[in-house]
Amino acid sequence: MSDGKWFLPVFYLLAEAVYESPYYWMCEDNEYKSRALHNRGKVGEEIVCDLLRPVFGKKNVFPSVKIKKTKERTITDIDVLCIIGNKALCVQVKSKKMTLAARRGEVDALVRDFKGAFQNAYEQGLTCCNYLKSKECTFLDENGNKLTIPEYINDVYILCVTTENYPAIPYCSFVLLDKKDTNPNPLFLSVFDLELLAHYLKKPYEFMYYIKQRTILMDYFWADEEIVFLGYHLLHKLWRDPKYHRKSLDTDFGSAIDRNYYPYKLGLQDKLSVETDGIANSWHNIEFEQLCTELISKNIPGAIDIIFALLDLDGVSRDNLLKYIKQTKQKTQEDRGVHSFTMPADRQFGISFVSINTMSKDDLESQTSVYAHIRKYISKADSWLGLGSYPFSPNIVDCFYYDANPWEYNEEDEQACADFRSRHNTKIRSINRDKRIGRNDPCPCGSGLKYKKCCGK
Numbered sequence: 001m002s003d004g005k006w007f008l009p010v011f012y013l014l015a016e017a018v019y020e021s022p023y024y025w026m027c028e029d030n031e032y033k034s035r036a037l038h039n040r041g042k043v044g045e046e047i048v049c050d051l052l053r054p055v056f057g058k059k060n061v062f063p064s065v066k067i068k069k070t071k072e073r074t075i076t077d078i079d080v081l082c083i084i085g086n087k088a089l090c091v092q093v094k095s096k097k098m099t100l101a102a103r104r105g106e107v108d109a110l111v112r113d114f115k116g117a118f119q120n121a122y123e124q125g126l127t128c129c130n131y132l133k134s135k136e137c138t139f140l141d142e143n144g145n146k147l148t149i150p151e152y153i154n155d156v157y158i159l160c161v162t163t164e165n166y167p168a169i170p171y172c173s174f175v176l177l178d179k180k181d182t183n184p185n186p187l188f189l190s191v192f193d194l195e196l197l198a199h200y201l202k203k204p205y206e207f208m209y210y211i212k213q214r215t216i217l218m219d220y221f222w223a224d225e226e227i228v229f230l231g232y233h234l235l236h237k238l239w240r241d242p243k244y245h246r247k248s249l250d251t252d253f254g255s256a257i258d259r260n261y262y263p264y265k266l267g268l269q270d271k272l273s274v275e276t277d278g279i280a281n282s283w284h285n286i287e288f289e290q291l292c293t294e295l296i297s298k299n300i301p302g303a304i305d306i307i308f309a310l311l312d313l314d315g316v317s318r319d320n321l322l323k324y325i326k327q328t329k330q331k332t333q334e335d336r337g338v339h340s341f342t343m344p345a346d347r348q349f350g351i352s353f354v355s356i357n358t359m360s361k362d363d364l365e366s367q368t369s370v371y372a373h374i375r376k377y378i379s380k381a382d383s384w385l386g387l388g389s390y391p392f393s394p395n396i397v398d399c400f401y402y403d404a405n406p407w408e409y410n411e412e413d414e415q416a417c418a419d420f421r422s423r424h425n426t427k428i429r430s431i432n433r434d435k436r437i438g439r440n441d442p443c444p445c446g447s448g449l450k451y452k453k454c455c456g457k
Contacts, residue, residue, distance in 0.1 A: 016165065023097065037095070044093045044163040045079050047191055051198045052091070055207050056082045064142040067131050075137065078128045083149075084204040085296065085304035088156045089211065090128045092121040095163045114176045117162050118169075122177065122186045125158035129184065132156045152301040157211045158186040165190055168224045185215040193226040196261060200234060200279070205292060205307045212308065213238035221247055227254040234279040237314070287322045291396045298400060306385055306402050309349055317343065321351065325389070325396060329355045332391035338367070342375050348382040350375060353397070355389050361399070364388045369401040374420050377413045382406045 008014055026036040049063050065078040080091035096117040101109035131137045132149065133156060139147040166172065173188045189197070201207040210233060220240055223229055231253030232238065241247065256279050292310070295303050313321065324341050331339045332355040343351040352375045354368050365388065372386025386401030 040095045040163070041093070044095045044191065047163070048080050048091060048093050048161055048194065051194050052080060052082055055198050055202060056084060056204045060084060060204070062141055062147060065147065066140045067128060068138045068140065075131065076124060076127050084208060086150065086152045086154050086301050087208050087304050088132055088153050089159055089208065090125050090132065090156055091159045091161060092125045093161045093163070094118070094121045098164055098166055111176060114172055117164065117166065118160055118173060118188050119178060121160035122158065122179070125160060125186060126183060129156040129158055157208070157215060158184060159211060160186050160188045161191055161194055163191050165192060170226060170229070171224050185218040187211055187214050189226055196227060196230055196257065199261060200230065203289065203292070205304055205311070208304065209308055209311045221249060223249040225254060227257050231256045231279065234282045285318065287396060288318055291322070294395050294397060295400060300400065302402050305404065306400060309383065309385055312349070325353055325387070328353060329389055329391050331355070332357055340371060344379060349384070350379050350381045351385045351387065353387045355391055357391055359390060364390065365399045368399050372401045373403065374417055376403055377407070378417055380407045
């Protein structure tokens, strides 16, 4: 421009040039080139660690993990390993540059670049995944100390991260990935995608749940960029709708993040509100986070499976669950009786809650497990979550029962259910998990009063 200023209609191109140029400068020095490439790879791993540690906690993130079959022989290594409960995340980081030929659209070059950046990372991650599940090897941390891998790990997710800004990574992976149908799906991200995930999915169970949904629904959802998947997830969650064989996601879901994240990066987050940006607080619910924290603190192997089941609930169902837990505890405080409710099975999963006027841990756990077991059997559900609480406890819940065994007919259970019904001389009361209760509807607590005259006061 005439006054010596520059006008940049696409500012991103300048930022990309600043990010990319040092690589080419260093590679012009033939003596330093190999060292530069090595350091580039190590820096990529460090960046990934820095992004994942605030999510999983420093003690649960392990960089440069070596897998050994014998003392002398290293089979392979995991660039970054994250563990939360019975779930593990195997992260392989690559810094393979996209060649100019591939950027021009030359198919052969694109295939070669994809292999170097993603296919090789996936195959290495798959090997590591199998060894983590087999429990047959020794795992060493970056200092050579033996890592204790939990015996009860039942799921290992493969995450492949590139430090390069490859275009349309989800689409390329769908078209170019060479994978057996029986092998698990990986998730391919750029380091910039990973930064977005770590920003919005700040809890380890939220982050791992997203990875799980992305990988198991890889062939169901369709979008060109990861930001679109994330935007949709924050607004609606990545769930399969049985009405559709496949769902294509509009790029507008990515725009929702653009409107939120980049003002945050510029220090303008105070300009945002829930009204102007629907994703700002979409994943934040203090009571729900407290419930998940209480679950994790119990140190039970299936804690993350339970949280995943709770995360499958929609917003209304979650709100109903937390509301009726509080109301049921209040009733026990008032009359010192036993009160309970059940969210009936949906997608073959149900939840029951029991509040008992006792301070005996054994009594609470016993009644919670019995009630949950009976409700599961009556509902013919394949999995069930039982929650129990002392009436005056500051916790949301004090004990957990989880049964993920498929339903089967059992004569003893049939008799137990019949005995239970006869003792209570009534139907076991249930609440609608995904429907808001009207003020004139019967109160779900079973009092016989209208909701506005009872728990809805």
